[in-house]
Amino acid sequence: MRRDQPPRPVAVGDVVAVYSEALGVWTASQVIGIDVAEKCAAVLELDWSGPEPATVADLGDVQPLRLTHHSWGGKLSHCNRSWVLPRSFTVIGSLPPLVTSPSYSYASVWGRGEQLALQRHWDSGDREDWDAPYALTCTAEELVADHTSRRARASNTSPSTGSPGSTAPS
DSSP states (O other): OOOSSOSSOOOTTEEEEEEETTTTEEEEEEEEEEETTTTEEEEEEEEEEESOOSSGGGGOSOOBOEEOSTTOTTEEOEEEEESSOOTTOEEEEEOOOSOOSOOOOBOSSOOOSHHHHHHHHHHTTOOSOOOOTTOOOOOHHHHHHHHHHHHHHHHTBOTTTOOBTOOOOO
16 A cells, blocks of 8 residues: 555644653754655754643744754754654644755654754863763673573573473474
């Protein structure tokens, strides 16, 4: 079956909000284009974060997120993404598109405030590497040890009975 719209339809101008683990608050983005043939949505991140918004009015004067961290040079944070709106995102209203220029970047998943978190970290004057609060913080040796112990436990459990030390009938 061919679909000419995503399962959760979005439209040009829709503003969506999502909780950002990186910031610990909500962030927002705007759909600025839809490409039916490619099944993708052009998504512009907004320079906003705060408590969960119920409507676009809760965002105040919205502006596009311009990235100056690292080598971005003031470029807009916008990207073509899958047109399937993730369940954690909520459409809170619609505004005329803040930007009409196309994005030449593509990503499979929708951003959840990571670029805004990086930009705020940079704007604070801190040039050290930013670590997301949800980032994996273990060594390669710890990963290997964990993987090895999981495999050992799995080999001691029979698929037929699920009990340790039993063997499957032949």
